[in-house]
Structures are given as C-alpha cells and as structure tokens.
Amino acid sequence: MTEKRPRIGVVGSSNVDVVTYIERMPVWGETIAAPRFEMSFGGKGANQAVAAAKLGADVVMVSKVGDDMLGENVLGNFAALGVDTKHVGRVANQTTGTATILVNPAGENLILIVKGANGDLTPADVDAAAADLSRCDLILLQLEVPLDTVYAALEFGKRHGVKTMLNPAPALRALDRDKVRLASFVAPNETELAILTGLPVETEEEVAAAANLLIADGIETVIVTLGARGALLATPEGLKPIPPVKVDAADSTGAGDAFIGSFARYFAAGVSLEAALGKATRYAADSVTKRGAQKSFATEAEFKAICATAGRAS
Numbered sequence: 534m535t536e537k538r539p540r541i542g543v544v545g546s547s548n549v550d551v552v553t554y555i556e557r558m559p560v561w562g563e564t565i566a567a568p569r570f571e572m573s574f575g576g577k578g579a580n581q582a583v584a585a586a587k588l589g590a591d592v593v594m595v596s597k598v599g600d601d602m603l604g605e606n607v608l609g610n611f612a613a614l615g616v617d618t619k620h621v622g623r624v625a626n627q628t629t630g631t632a633t634i635l636v637n638p639a640g641e642n643l644i645l646i647v648k649g650a651n652g653d654l655t656p657a658d659v660d661a662a663a664a665d666l667s668r669c670d671l672i673l674l675q676l677e678v679p680l681d682t683v684y685a686a687l688e689f690g691k692r693h694g695v696k697t698m699l700n701p702a703p704a705l706r707a708l709d710r711d712k713v714r715l716a717s718f719v720a721p722n723e724t725e726l727a728i729l730t731g732l733p734v735e736t737e738e739e740v741a742a743a744a745n746l747l748i749a750d751g752i753e754t755v756i757v758t759l760g761a762r763g764a765l766l767a768t769p770e771g772l773k774p775i776p777p778v779k780v781d782a783a784d785s786t787g788a789g790d791a792f793i794g795s796f797a798r799y800f801a802a803g804v805s806l807e808a809a810l811g812k813a814t815r816y817a818a819d820s821v822t823k824r825g826a827q828k829s830f831a832t833e834a835e836f837k838a839i840c841a842t843a844g845r846a847s
C-alpha cells in the first residue's frame with residue numbers, strides 16, 4: 534500500500550534534559566561520584582515531534598522556549614531536524630524548560646521538571662496556529678503545558694475534524710473527563726492509567742479493567758503503554774494486546790514519546806491501527822537500547838533497516 538505523507542501537529546513542551554547516569558542514589562546530605570553526565574534535547578512534546586519528524590513526517594510544533602541560550606539551541610535542534618518552528622515562541626525574561634534526570638544502571642529514570650516557558654503556552658497560541666493545525670492528520674498533546682491549553686487543542690481538534698491523541702503524562706489527578714473524552718486516542722502508561730481511573734493496575738486483569746473503564750466512560754480508543762510488556766489497545770470492540778519487542782535496556786528516557794511519535798507518523802500515513810502500534814512498539818524498544826531521549830530515536834532509514842532485520846529473524 535502506498536503511504537501518504539503524514540502531517541503531525543504537536544502542542545506541547547520543549548525542554549533541555551540534564552542527565553546524570555548514577556550507580557546509586559545519594560541520600561540527603563551525602564555527596565557521591567556518578568560515572569557520566571549528558572545534556573540533550575527533550576520535553577515530551579518536543580520528543581514526540583522529533584520522533585515523527587525523524588521518521589519522515591511533516592511536523593508543526595506549537596511550543597514556547599525562554600529567551601536564554603537553551604531556547605536558542607532548542608530552536609536550532611528543531612530546525613536541524615526539519616520540525617516547523619513558526620509557532621514556537623520565545624518568552625522574555627523566562628528560562629527554557631529543563632528536566633533534571635537521573636538514570637540508574639537498569640536504565641530506569643527519575644525526572645524533575647522546571648516548566649519555565651512551557652508554563653506560558655496559552656490557548657491563544659493554539660488559535661494562532663489554527664491554519665497549520667487544521668491541516669494536520671493528528672495533533673499530539675501531553676501534560677507538560679497548562680491544562681487550559683491542552684483542553685483548547687482538544688476542542689480545536691473536535692471543531693475542525695482533526696484527530697487528537699492525549700498522552701496524559703506526567704500523570705495529573707485533576708483532569709476534566711469531559712475534555713479527555715474529546716480525544717480520539719488517550720495513551721497513558723500504567724501509572725497514568727491508575728491515576729486517571731483511580732483503579733489498581735498491578736496485574737494484567739487490573740490493567741484491562743482500568744482500560745475498559747475509560748472506554749465505558751466514552752473514550753474512543755485507549756492505548757496503554759506497558760514498557761517491556763508491550764502495549765494494550767482498548768476500543769468499544771474489545772481489548773487487543775500488542776506484544777513487546779525484547780531488548781537490553783540502557784536508558785528508558787523518552788521511550789513513551791518514541792512510541793507516540795512513531796505511532797502518530799505511521800497511523801497518519803494510513804497504516805492500520807494495530808500495525809502502527811506494532812511499529813511503535815519496535816521503535817520505542819530500539820530507543821531504550823541507546824542513551825537519551827531524542828538522540829536515541831532512529832531515523833526513517835535506520836528504522837527500516839531495524840524492521841527488515843527483525844523480519845528476517847522472525
């Protein structure tokens with residue numbers, strides 16, 4: 534089947550990630566040495582935009598950065614990767630968003646966010662990008678920018694017949710269910726699913742029950758990302774597990790974003806829902822074998838080679 538060129542909009546955050554790879558956590562008052570430090574481009578919105586762009590989608594980013602050196606660099610990174618930045622504003626006297634990230638030897642992370650300019654993205658910025666967003670196949674949203682802006686983008690999508698995908702990350706308790714229902718896809722991880730539903734998600738059965746609750750609540754399609762256990766697709770027609778791709782994890786930072794950005798790219802190109810989820814699972818798995826967020830995302834050529842090798846191996 535011939536793919537159409539996908540066009541993705543992202544209304545979301547842009548960060549600089551300050552990453553320290555640690556052997557163990559210090560306790561309060563203790564100083565210890567860590568083996569490695571890196572700075573790289575991140576932010577859930579920017580990561581999803583970059584994954585889609587690296588895979589060949591046309592991507593328009595609606596975001597805010599500070600008037601600092603980091604903001605300059607974030608804009609340069611988007612430009613180098615072909616992401617359209619005409620709706621990325623610079624906020625005077627504000628810092629660019631940052632994420633201080635600690636990664637342990639198992640590749641697990643913990644993240645501290647300073648919102649900076651991401652906190653200044655407003656519904657008016659969604660309106661200002663209306664002409665470009667209305668031409669998108671899919672608009673991606675996360676929760677690192679003000680909720681009113683996320684809601685405005687969900688309403689925009691509904692009004693203009695543009696599909697939207699809400700990745701409710703980082704998890705927030707205070708989401709308005711009526712607004713969440715506007716999304717064509719809601720894609721939480723297990724923690725976010727537990728917080729969205731108030732249900733336990735320890736077992737497969739509990740995850741399924743929580744996903745079904747969202748469907749019963751009127752959400753069109755729920756995609757639960759389960760890390761090394763793959764993903765779960767829930768629709769009014771039923772549940773479908775998406776099998777994992779096994780890899781040795783080096784750093785899981787940005788894996789969820791790799792999943793969503795790559796899913797968006799393939800789904801918007803006309804690939805079926807399940808096939809696009811299969812691609813996203815493989816793309817995200819590959820990203821955890823490398824360090825960092827955006828820099829761990831494969832290009833379209835690299836990913837084609839990965840898929841071809843996997844095809845030969847299976």
Ligand code: RIB
Nearest residue numbers: 548575576577632787826
């Ligand atoms: O999802 C990973 C991202 O979360 C990191 O890049 C960091 O910036 C935080 O926003």
